[in-house]
Amino acid sequence: MSLTRGAEAMVNGGSTRVLLLEDSAIDADLIVHHLRKLPGKLLIKRVARRGEYERAIAADRYNIVLSDYSLGDFDGLEALDIAKARAPLTPFIFISGVLGEQFATEALRAGATDYVTKRDIERVTAVVGRALKEADERRAHQRAVQALRESEARFRVTADSTPALIWSVGIDGRIDFANTRFESEHGLAREKLLDQGWLSIIAEEDQAEFARAFETAFTQRDAFRREVRVRDRLGLTRWLRCEANPRIDDSGNFLGYTGCGVDITDSKLAREQLEELVQRRTRELREKDEALRQSQKMELIGQLTGGIAHDFNNMLAGIMGSAELLKRRLRDGRYGECDRYIEALLASANRAASLTHRLLAFSRRQTLDISSIDTNATIRSLHDLLARTLGAEITLDLQLSPELWLAASDAHQLESALLNLAINARDAMPEGGRLTIATRNLPATEGVADGTGGEVGGHVELRVSDTGVGMTRETRERAFEPFYTTKPIGQGTGLGLSMIYGFVTQTGGTVRIESCPGEGTSVILQLPRGDHLDEGQKASVVRQVDPPTSRRTILIVEDEPIVRVLLVDYLQELGYDVIEASDAQSAMPVIESPRSVDLLLTDVGLPGVNGRQLADMARQHRPTLPILFATGYAQGADSKTGFLGPGMDMVGKPFALDVLGRKLGEILS
Missing domain, CATH: 3.40.50.2300 (Response regulator)
Structure with a gap:
């Protein structure tokens, strides 16, 4: 005989208690003899009369009851009724010598588990073993059912206690479970929820998109994630974060989805408030930054206007003083002294004109006569003037590219820029040194120095380098500011480099400074490439x-x-x-x-x-x-x-x- 593992564990793991109701000692011994063939330890209690039987079945729990039909003071059917009342799950087997087919059928209908005739007493081992096995399986099933009920009860209590909407759908997509939060928070009764779903509590403007997204996830068996607006039982709008995952059994079969909906209204509002705060703070910082730039701009304008006023007052003093003295000399007939005042008047006026030209150059609003010029020729024509300006202590070195392109620029402004740079270099080399003026072609593929990229045709680069004292980072960053100068009072207007910056950028070029303290300074001008030499550039003759x-x-x-x-x-x-x-x-x-x-x-x-x-x-x-x-x-x-x-x-x-x-x-x- 073969037993299931559950039955064998039940039998082998402890004693199997057998209640034997038999009034014949010989038959009882024969039955016990066959029962001993079962594996494991058997505890067999034999009773013969009704009173003993009732006391035994009331006092102890038995794994199985074996009963003869014909007994002294009562019969087997009465014993079966007593067993059903006292131990309804305990197997009950009849063992009788007078058991006929009709009685056997009646006994089974009455609730007996099985029966064995005494003439086939050897079958008792198999019948009892099978009954014990089936009883074990019934108990295991009952335990499983009870465990399932308890698990479902615990799950429902947990789900109903969770501050979230808990739900599940079957393979047809219909809701088969929902916790009580749907009703307590959103007024959606369980019956209506199971029948119609919970789309009705979703804000109307979000319903179509939500249903479409869930349908897509459901069809593809993907995880579902969505934030959606819903209405609570008071009609107020709340935000839910809905998440659901597919349920798959051990065989890989799709069973549906289980999901939850968490109220994220507070966190979402907090996030929106934080974003609004960040945006407001950003606007405030931008406004403060703009105010700072405006303040710096006004400071620069103040510096600019102060410098202009100072220089123009000096020039006006020369003009007005010369004009007043000229008027007196003419009135007194002292004509021989007039020329000096006329020259002083013209000199002051020319200085004023030069200042306005520099201001216009800085603002990039001067009128330029842009043409294609030979930069090398312009530099060579200034050689003597530059050498005299630099003095004997400073060597002038020209490193001019022999195949230099033409440059689109204003020749007069370029000459003025070179002269200004030479003067700055001279002042930076009080002990003497070297001034190098170099030119080269800068192809369009290399771009211009500011990283904006070169135009078609490239640029002409003009580099003016000295071996002077160099500049600090602060000086280099402010060098192009108008009226900014490191020279002593009276030795510079602070407009030279700002004029060069304005002039070069107005022509479409760039200018930058490379310098470190003690390592000299290089000013690099990159001018747009010209196309052909204008006739006016080939010769310049001053005529009367x-x-x-x-x-x-x-x-x-x-x-x-x-x-x-x-x-x-x-x-x-x-x-x-x-x-x-x-x-x-x-x-x-x-x-x-x-x-x-x-x-x-x-x-x-x-x-x-x-x-x-x-x-x-x-x-x-x-x-x-x-x-x-x-x-x-x-x-x-x-x-x-x-x-x-x-x-x-x-x-x-x-x-x-x-x-x-x-x-x-x-x-x-």
Whole structure:
């Protein structure tokens, strides 16, 4: 006979208690003899009468009851009823010599486990073993069912106590479990929840997206993660973080999903408040940063205006003093002393003009005459001037690339920049040293020094290096600021490098400084590459002003009365007929009239209609009229390129009158 492991453990792990109800001692011994064949230890208690049987089954627990049918004071069916009442799960087997087929069927219907006839007594071992096995299996099943009930009860208590929505769905996607939080927190009864799901508590605007996302995860058997807005039982909006994972059995079969919904309203609001706080703090920092930049800007403007006022006051003192003394000498008839005051007056005026040019260069608003120039030729033409400026103690070394490209720049501004750099180098080498001016081609693939990338055609690099005292980091970072200087008072305006910076960047190039204390300084200018050498760059000859060969009429439009008077007197002195106007409104009637006008000389910065607009209006009536613009600065007039049309030219203020005279002669010739 074979036993299950559970039955064998039950039998072998302890004594198997057998209650034997048999009034025949011989039959009892025979039954016990066969029972001893079972494995394990048997404890067999034999009783014969009703009273003994009732006391025995009431006092102890037995693994099995074996009973004869015919007994002295009661029968086997009565014994079965007593066993069913006292120990309903204990197997009950009849062993009888008179047991017929009819009685056996009746006994089984009454609840007996099995039966054995005494003539087949050897079967008792197998029947009892099978009964014990089945009883063990029933007990194991009962224990499993009870454990499952207890587990479900514990799970429900835990789920209902958890501050979250706990739910599960089956393979059909319908909810088969939900904790009581759905009803207590959101007013959704369990019956309605199991029937309709909990989509109804989700905010209407989130329902479609939530259902679509869950359907996708469900179809693909993926984990589900979503944040969604829901309504609580008071109708208030709350935020839930829903998470669910698929349930898979040991065979890999999909059983559904188990998930939870955690209220994250407070944390989400806190996160939003934190984000808002960060944004507000960021705005505050930006505002403070902007205020700091504005403060620094105002400090720079104050420094700028203070420097301008200081320098202009010095120049005005020279102009006003010279003019006053000149007036006295003329009044007293002391004409021989007038020249010195006139020279002083002109010198102060030229210094003022130079200062305004530097300011315009720094602001990148000066009028530039950009053309393709030979940088090497420009440097060579300045060699003698630079050598005299540096002095005998400083060696001038030119390292010029023989195949240097042309550069798109303003030749006069470049000369001024080189001279300024030479003066700075000289002051940085009080004990003497070497000044090196080097040029080279910078292909477009290398880009420009500021990392913005070179334009098509590359750049021309001009490097001015000295062996002087060098600069500290602070000095290097402030070197391009206007009026910033490390020189003693009276030895520098602080506009030299700022002028160079403005001029170079206005032409589309870059400028930077490389320097360390004790290791000298290099100023690197990178100028856009030019295309071809202009005729005006090949030769420059200063000519005398020739009077017009025939009577010519010039229309002057200038809003500054003093300047207009000077221009009229000068041009009349040259032999021109002059018509004057203070603005475009007074000039247009002359242009529209049949009067002869050979050239329009106009300021650019006129009130109302500016000089460039006036030129366009004049060309509508006189398409071939030559036009000469005079400008100190005007928006859009910072470069001839793009500003001047055919038959137009420009002269920058302040200008020497003879420069104006030569320009007029060139245009009208």
